[in-house]
Amino acid sequence: MATLRLAVFVSGRGSNLRAIVDSNRLKGLIKIVYVVSDKVECPAFGFAREQGIKTIVVGKNGLSFDQMATLFEEAGIGLIVLAGFLKLIPRDFVERFEGKIINIHPALLPNYGGKGMYGHFVHEAVFAAGDKVSGPTVHFVNSEYDRGSIIAQRPVDISDAKSPEEIAALVLKEEHKLLPEVIYKFSVECRV
Ligand code: GRF
Numbered sequence: 001m002a003t004l005r006l007a008v009f010v011s012g013r014g015s016n017l018r019a020i021v022d023s024n025r026l027k028g029l030i031k032i033v034y035v036v037s038d039k040v041e042c043p044a045f046g047f048a049r050e051q052g053i054k055t056i057v058v059g060k061n062g063l064s065f066d067q068m069a070t071l072f073e074e075a076g077i078g079l080i081v082l083a084g085f086l087k088l089i090p091r092d093f094v095e096r097f098e099g100k101i102i103n104i105h106p107a108l109l110p111n112y113g114g115k116g117m118y119g120h121f122v123h124e125a126v127f128a129a130g131d132k133v134s135g136p137t138v139h140f141v142n143s144e145y146d147r148g149s150i151i152a153q154r155p156v157d158i159s160d161a162k163s164p165e166e167i168a169a170l171v172l173k174e175e176h177k178l179l180p181e182v183i184y185k186f187s188v189e190c191r192v
Contacts, residue, residue, distance in 0.1 A: 003028070003029065003030060003031050003187075004029060004030045004031075004078045004079055004183075004186060004187040005030075005031055005033050005075065005076050005077050005078050005079075006020075006030050006031065006032045006033060006077065006078070006079050006080070006081060006183070007032075007033060007034040007035075007036055007072060007077050007079075007080045007081070008020065008032055008034075008035050008036070008080075008081045008083055009035075009036045009037070009058075009080065009081065009082045009083065009085035010035060010036070010037050010042060010044035010045075010083055010084050010085055011037055011038055011039055011042060011044075011084055011085050011086040011087070012039075012042050012043065012044060012084050012086075013042075013043050013044060013084065014035075014042070014043055014044025014045075014047050014048070014083070014084070015172065015175075015176065016083035016084060016104060016175055016176065016179050017032075017035065017044050017047060017048065017083055018047060019175070019176035019177075019179060019180055020032065020081070020083070020179065020180055020183060021047075021051055023180035023183075023184075025180060025181075025184050026180055026183060026184060026187065029184065029187040029188065030079075030183060030187050032048075032051075032053050033053075033054065033075050033077060034053070034054050034055070034056050034071075034072075034075070034077070035048035035053050035054070035055050035056070036055070036056045036057075036058050036068065036085075037055070037056075037057060037058070037085075038057070038058055038059045038085070038086065038087045039057070040057055040061050040062075044084070056068065056071075058087075059087065065089070065090050065092070065093040066092070066093075068093075069092075069093055069096045069097070072097070073096075077097075077100075078100060078186075079100055079101075079102070079183065079186050079187075080097055080100055080101040080102070080141075081102055081103075081104075081179070081183065082101065082102065082103040082104070082141060083104055083179065084104075085103075086118060088143070088145060089101065089141055089143065090143070091143040094141060094142055094143050099140065101140065101141040102138055102139065102140060102141065102151060102182065102186075103138070103139055103140075103141050103146070103148070104136055104137070104138050104175055104178070104179050105122075105136065105137045105138075105139065105146050106119075106122050106123065106134075106136055106168065106171045106172070106175060107122045107123075107126060107134055107135070107136075107137065107171070108133070108134060108135050108137055108153055108155065109137040109139060109146055109150060109153075110146075110147075112125050112126060112134075113137075113145065113146030113147070114144075114145050114146055114147075115145045117145070117146065120164060120165075120168065123164035123165070123167045123168045123171070124164045126158070126164070126167055127161070127163065127164040127167055131158065132157065132158060132159040133155050133156065133157060133158060133159075134155075134156055134158050134167055134170075134171055135153060135154045135155045135156040135171055135174055136153065136154055136156075136171055136174050136175040136178050136179075137150055137152070137153045138150075138151045138152045138153075138178060138179060138182045139151055151182055152178060152181070152182050153178075154174045154177070154178045156170050156171055156173075156174050157170075158170055158171075
């Protein structure tokens with residue numbers, strides 16, 4: 001079976017990137033060829049370099065999405081994983097990689113998604129609503145924030161959580177399992 005060649009997009013901490021790299025199940029099945037960020041520097045980039053993974057800056061300080069798309073086609077990228085990437089992906093780029101771009105979101109979409117709903121804002125809204133269940137969603141990316149079709153979700157009991165931070169920690173633990181599972185399905189079945 002051919003190795004699935006990945007590009008992982010990040011904007012910050014990179015714990016989901018780490019979960020992909022650390023996943024035993026994915027060993028030999030995937031190769032992370034590029035880690036891409038809209039930031040010139042971020043903790044995830046530091047981790048990528050430690051792992052010997054090439055880093056790319058996209059946007060005003062780096063490559064255009066068009067240039068990056070060409071690079072990805074030449075490099076045989078089969079799956080693009082948005083793991084904490086905060087910028088909207090342009091429509092042209094989405095169309096060039098139709099069905100090959102996935103995102104992880106820290107709530108049960110379609111709730112708590114859309115522009116401005118990211119990071120702590122998501123968990124604060126869930127906490128304020130008094131929800132008893134939250135959890136990550138992995139979905140296909142289209143050119144609207146968090147609106148592509150859902151691939152997998154993992155409900156998490158948050159009824160004992162006393163703050164948005166506690167909800168974030170419970171959900172993140174499941175993100176680190178769910179994202180490698182979905183990538184595994186892509187790599188083995190080439191479908192989900
Ligand atoms: C995660 O909660 C992810 O769901 C969201 O952004 C966060 C990124 O965390 N899209 P990390 O950079 O992977 O640690």
